[in-house]
Amino acid sequence: MDRDSAEPTVDAYPGPNAQKWVEFHGTNAAPSEYSHEFVWDITREADGPFVTDVDGNVLLDFTCHIGAAPLGYNNEKLTDKLREFDLVEPMKIAGQDMYFGAGPTPEESAVPGSSHLMDKLTDLSRQYDMDTVFLSNSGAEAMENAMKITHDYRAPAKYGVAFEGSFHGRTFGTLSITKSKEVYTRHYPQVSGIETVPFCADRGCEADSCDCGFFAGETSQLRRMLAPEGGRINPDEIAFLTLEPIQGVGGYRFPSDAFMQEVAAVTDEYDIPLVVDEIQAGIGRTGEIWASDHYPIEPDVIASAKALRVGATISRSDIFPSEKNRVGSTFGGGDLLGSMMGTFTLEAIEEHGLLENATRRGEQAKELLRDDAPDYVDDVRGKGLMLAVEFDTAERRNAVVKAALERGLLTLGCGKKTIRLLPPLDSSTREIELGIGLFCEAIDAVGPSAKAA
Ligand SMILES: Cc1ncc(COP(=O)(O)O)c(C=O)c1O
Numbered sequence: 542m543d544r545d546s547a548e549p550t551v552d553a554y555p556g557p558n559a560q561k562w563v564e565f566h567g568t569n570a571a572p573s574e575y576s577h578e579f580v581w582d583i584t585r586e587a588d589g590p591f592v593t594d595v596d597g598n599v600l601l602d603f604t605c606h607i608g609a610a611p612l613g614y615n616n617e618k619l620t621d622k623l624r625e626f627d628l629v630e631p632m633k634i635a636g637q638d639m640y641f642g643a644g645p646t647p648e649e650s651a652v653p654g655s656s657h658l659m660d661k662l663t664d665l666s667r668q669y670d671m672d673t674v675f676l677s678n679s680g681a682e683a684m685e686n687a688m689k690i691t692h693d694y695r696a697p698a699k700y701g702v703a704f705e706g707s708f709h710g711r712t713f714g715t716l717s718i719t720k721s722k723e724v725y726t727r728h729y730p731q732v733s734g735i736e737t738v739p740f741c742a743d744r745g746c747e748a749d750s751c752d753c754g755f756f757a758g759e760t761s762q763l764r765r766m767l768a769p770e771g772g773r774i775n776p777d778e779i780a781f782l783t784l785e786p787i788q789g790v791g792g793y794r795f796p797s798d799a800f801m802q803e804v805a806a807v808t809d810e811y812d813i814p815l816v817v818d819e820i821q822a823g824i825g826r827t828g829e830i831w832a833s834d835h836y837p838i839e840p841d842v843i844a845s846a847k848a849l850r851v852g853a854t855i856s857r858s859d860i861f862p863s864e865k866n867r868v869g870s871t872f873g874g875g876d877l878l879g880s881m882m883g884t885f886t887l888e889a890i891e892e893h894g895l896l897e898n899a900t901r902r903g904e905q906a907k908e909l910l911r912d913d914a915p916d917y918v919d920d921v922r923g924k925g926l927m928l929a930v931e932f933d934t935a936e937r938r939n940a941v942v943k944a945a946l947e948r949g950l951l952t953l954g955c956g957k958k959t960i961r962l963l964p965p966l967d968s969s970t971r972e973i974e975l976g977i978g979l980f981c982e983a984i985d986a987v988g989p990s991a992k993a994a
Contacts, residue, residue, distance in 0.1 A: 542588045544590070544972070545969075545971070547591040548975070549591070550598065550949065554946055554947050557596065558596045559580040576942075577951065579946070579951060589965055590605075590968060590972055601950050602614070603964045607847065608821055611847075611966050613967075616889075619885050619886065622888070625651070626881075632876075633872055634872075634875040635871050635872065641877070653881055654877055655851075658674075658851070658853075658887075661884055661887050666843060666855050671857055673855070673857060676874040677854070677874075678852055680709075680821075681710025682870065683853055683854045684710050684715045684718070684818060685710070686854040688732075688781060689867075690862060691816060693867065694859075695780045698780035700734040700778050700780065702782040702813075703717075704738055704783075704785075705739050706788050707783070708791055711725060718783055736766065739762055740791070741753045741797050742794040744795050744797050745797060746799055747797070748761070755803070756803070763803065764803070764807055767779075767811060776812075777811075780814070781815075781816045781842070782807075782814070784817055784818065786835070787822040787827065789961075791955070792931070792955050793922065793928075793961050794956070802837050805837055808841075809839070816843075817831070817840040820846045824848035825925070826925055830896070831843060841860060843856070850886065889967075898966065899926045900925050903923050903927075905973050906926070906976075906977050909973070910930060913981040914930075915984065915985075915989075918931070919931045919932060928962040929959050939954065940987040941980075941984055945979060948979045949979060950976055962976070962980070
């Protein structure tokens, strides 16, 4: 398959083979979060955003597996580098009890491992003075460790602050700071001391005209909660305030500068560690390595995963506990293949100018979407290739996801009535035209009646 000429072709969706695979999978797999009956055939052709399923349908994937495959499928920018190495076994090792290297010195090594990945990550976070990394397996673990290290740093703090609409993971700890859908948290016990504050989802919000609930009169809800007189929480007892710079699962909600300035001012004034969850929005998706780089905030801890292929909690050495064994994980810092892929992804972003490409292609996509948007599209928004189209109703949103799939375009819902689009970071003009063209066709087919054609 050649991505320069590939076209989506779909017979029937889901096809007969997909139905068999879905049934087989469901025999033993716990019911989980499957958005589509899309079954990628890992033995068939795929290139960039184009992928073949088990029925031979060719789809254009504008989800990048929720950003976890930031360069799409079989991307030469990664595969060429991976092919240079005879991979070793064990590739996934118990990296907590010993180190590994390749050759006499780290500088001469052609094989990047976890130490090289950490070196790159701190380089990319220098603007926040970050010099220390703890690697783990997943986003939730990256956030768990962010909660742990800030609790140590601020001991004996007993509070944490999270925002309404947030999603930070599905472990018991991270569910306590996840404030989006009730299905994630129902009946599960909570870590005590988590306070919730409104998230500003209005990009144009100003303090004096705010109707998103964050600003209230002369002050913000956050500041009011911490006020020396009349506040209900002592800021000295807060371990962290955690924020997705752009809310993902909650609906691709982009905050206003006024909101971000207030978050920065309050955390700065009271020395509260600001933990940013960059698991979905980070590593180039928005046209910057970190979504935080777009906003007037100074994070103290960054949690990353997905596009990075491993989990990472990044911060300053003074925030990390110095005591041995305070953080750890069997397969955490020792995932050789994951670390290599994360390093190559970061190298590809740098070598191929993919931040700039994401910004340009994102502008192209938004322009095309806005040109074609009918009345029942409430909003088209995005930074880089973290794009969202919000509809007037959930019913119409769901019908458009289905109609897009029938035309060969994979998209994902989020929030209540929004579709998220995450094309690969190296998408071409043609691929964006093709994908947005199919998306607009799907919107037209659904039409005002909200029925998929
Ligand atoms: C913003 C955000 N934080 C945390 C997570 C949890 O990451 P993981 O599923 O790797 O545990 C996700 C996953 O979707 C996410 O989008």
